[in-house]
Amino acid sequence: xxxxxxxxxxxxxxxxxxxxxxxxxxxxxxxxxxxxxxxxxxxxxxxxxxxxxxxxxxxxxxxxxxxxxxxxxxxxxxxxxxxxxxxxxxxxxxxxxxxxxxxxxxxxxxxxxxxxxxxxxxxxxxxxxxxxxxxxxxxxxxxxxxxxxxxxxxxxxxxxxxxxxxxxxxxxxxxxxxxxxxxxxxxxxxxxxxxxxxxxxxxxxxxxxxxxxxxxxxxxxxxxxxxxxxxxxxxxxxxxxxxxxxxxxxxxxxxxxxxxxxxxxxxxxxxxxxxxxxxxxxxxxxxxxxxxxxxxxxxxxxxxxxxxxxxxxxxxxxxxxxxxxxxxxxxxxxxxxxxxxxxxxxxxxxxxxxxxxxxxxxxxxxxxxxxxxxxxxxxxxxxxxxxxxxxxxxxxxxxxxxxxxxxxxxxxxxxxxxxxxxxxxxxxxxxxxxxxxxxxxxxxxxxxxxxxxxxxxxxxxxxxxxxxxxxxxxxxxxxxxxxxxxxxxxxxxxxxxxxxxxxx
Numbered sequence: 133x134x135x136x137x138x139x140x141x142x143x144x145x146x147x148x149x150x151x152x153x154x155x156x157x158x159x160x161x162x163x164x165x166x167x168x169x170x171x172x173x174x175x176x177x178x179x180x181x182x183x184x185x186x187x188x189x190x191x192x193x194x195x196x197x198x199x200x201x202x203x204x205x206x207x208x209x210x211x212x213x214x215x216x217x218x219x220x221x222x223x224x225x226x227x228x229x230x231x232x233x234x235x236x237x238x239x240x241x242x243x244x245x246x247x248x249x250x251x252x253x254x255x256x257x258x259x260x261x262x263x264x265x266x267x268x269x270x271x272x273x274x275x276x277x278x279x280x281x282x283x284x285x286x287x288x289x290x291x292x293x294x295x296x297x298x299x300x301x302x303x304x305x306x307x308x309x310x311x312x313x314x315x316x317x318x319x320x321x322x323x324x325x326x327x328x329x330x331x332x333x334x335x336x337x338x339x340x341x342x343x344x345x346x347x348x349x350x351x352x353x354x355x356x357x358x359x360x361x362x363x364x365x366x367x368x369x370x371x372x373x374x375x376x377x378x379x380x381x382x383x384x385x386x387x388x389x390x391x392x393x394x395x396x397x398x399x400x401x402x403x404x405x406x407x408x409x410x411x412x413x414x415x416x417x418x419x420x421x422x423x424x425x426x427x428x429x430x431x432x433x434x435x436x437x438x439x440x441x442x443x444x445x446x447x448x449x450x451x452x453x454x455x456x457x458x459x460x461x462x463x464x465x466x467x468x469x470x471x472x473x474x475x476x477x478x479x480x481x482x483x484x485x486x487x488x489x490x491x492x493x494x495x496x497x498x499x500x501x502x503x504x505x506x507x508x509x510x511x512x513x514x515x516x517x518x519x520x521x522x523x524x525x526x527x528x529x530x531x532x533x534x535x536x537x538x539x540x541x542x543x544x545x546x547x548x549x550x551x552x553x554x555x556x557x558x559x560x561x562x563x564x565x566x567x568x569x570x571x572x573x574x575x576x577x578x579x580x581x582x583x584x585x586x587x588x589x590x591x592x593x594x595x596x597x598x599x600x601x602x603x604x605x606x607x608x609x610x611x612x613x614x615x616x617x618x619x620x621x622x623x624x625x626x627x628x629x630x631x632x633x634x635x636x
Contacts (some may be wrong), residue, residue, distance in 0.1 A: 135280020137186040139213035140177055142170040143228040144192035144199060151224050156248050156357045158221030163547050169330045171341045172219055176276050177321035185280055189324040189455035196365045199231045211243045217276055220247045222522055223546040229261035236263060242285045246272035251360040252524025254295040258302050266296045270309030271361060283471045285580050314346060315368055327384055333590045335475060337388055340380050345393035346371055353526035365398060370406035381417060391421035400433060418446040423462055425472035434475040444482035452505035453498050456491055473509050485511040490550050490562035491519040492536060503569040516569040518550035518562050
């Protein structure tokens with residue numbers, strides 16, 4: 133069987149840079165000073181082990197190892213994979229596929245890939261990664277399990293969510309993958325990772341992810357989440373989630389948990405049940421998650437989140453302009469945004485707000501207004517990103533239709549670059565506005581005084597990342613693109629900067 137010995141891989145550094153390759157997230161470590169662990173891989177490992185199949189999992193990014201080092205390690209152990217599965221992203225696909233291809237050539241095993249690139253633009257992704265034998269469109273679990281039972285890749289065309297390369301031709305997928313066993317999935321195989329490599333910068337403690345839900349019912353036109361996981365919102369049982377948290381605490385000594393989902397608090401009734409279960413067990417854990425401002429307008433609900441251990445919530449606000457948010461299909465009411473931040477502060481929950489600059493229709497004046505708005509809302513933390521036209525999104529189609537794409541370079545389709553151009557917007561204008569926004573937000577005397585302890589802790593635990601972020605904020609430093617080198621080459625260009633942790 134193909135899955136007799138499966139190698140699950142998070143690829144190495146790309147041009148000396150650490151990238152998150154988890155779910156829809158595909159940003160570099162510099163964006164938030166952290167990277168997430170490869171959650172999909174630990175779920176896949178648990179599923180394969182449950183079926184009695186041999187599996188090895190390597191996070192080369194977190195370990196700061198090269199593909200050649202991995203090959204040597206597997207050769208020493210006598211583990212010859214019969215199937216290689218790796219996660220990737222739009223900006224890192226070229227480098228990731230090149231690194232994985234070295235494993236394919238050495239071991240002769242088929243190479244299968246998944247991630248937002250495969251879900252958003254499967255045919256083009258296959259064309260850009262000529263050594264990859266198949267890509268999984270949508271959620272990867274069912275497809276990997278089906279692949280594992282095959283005798284060879286010749287029968288892979290039967291799996292509906294696979295885009296397959298056979299006899300020089302690319303056979304398109306027939307359906308998007310959706311994990312049929314999501315509600316009853318096994319405990320993730322965290323034992324296969326060194327969890328000390330994944331730490332939160334503010335507290336310098338390890339954490340694991342607990343997936344609460346999948347799917348997003350909203351239609352923000354810049355987001356790949358509903359393309360990757362669909363619009364149907366699916367939740368796991370509250371008791372099951374708390375069981376998983378309790379096991380993580382018991383077996384791994386974990387105190388902090390990342391509740392993983394695009395809008396964790398969407399179903400207030402179900403999430404209240406989850407909070408009540410956590411409160412009843414009195415586990416003394418802390419958790420953080422993504423949420424929406426309009427789910428946080430009830431002070432009693434927010435206080436309950438705090439009692440249940442909520443440490444921080446991340447909120448996508450995107451713009452001060454109601455018109456721009458409508459254009460983005462981001463349905464948020466201004467008054468509810470203000471109430472949400474007030475409720476979080478009153479309850480003692482940290483807030484992290486995200487803003488998009490350079491969306492079509494934005495101007496220098498509207499970006500300045502968004503900066504002022506961020507300062508008025510006064511979240512504990514904020515980040516300002518350029519609009520990224522990911523292939524497959526409505527934003528990408530809009531920009532291509534209107535002639536706004538200045539570049540179609542996938543390696544720059546991440547938050548460090550701006551790829552649109554119009555009469556009012558170009559890369560220099562937008563990136564300067566972002567640099568100015570960061571200066572104005574973070575260098576306020578009152579902010580510095582209030583968060584002095586946080587600044588010191590981050591500086592002590594993430595020195596290399598902090599210096600790069602400071603250079604960008606103070607001097608408008610321009611980063612390297614993900615193109616041009618795999619982690620094998622780039623590892624010699626930059627020494628490891630310590631353990632990695634979660635991001636948006």
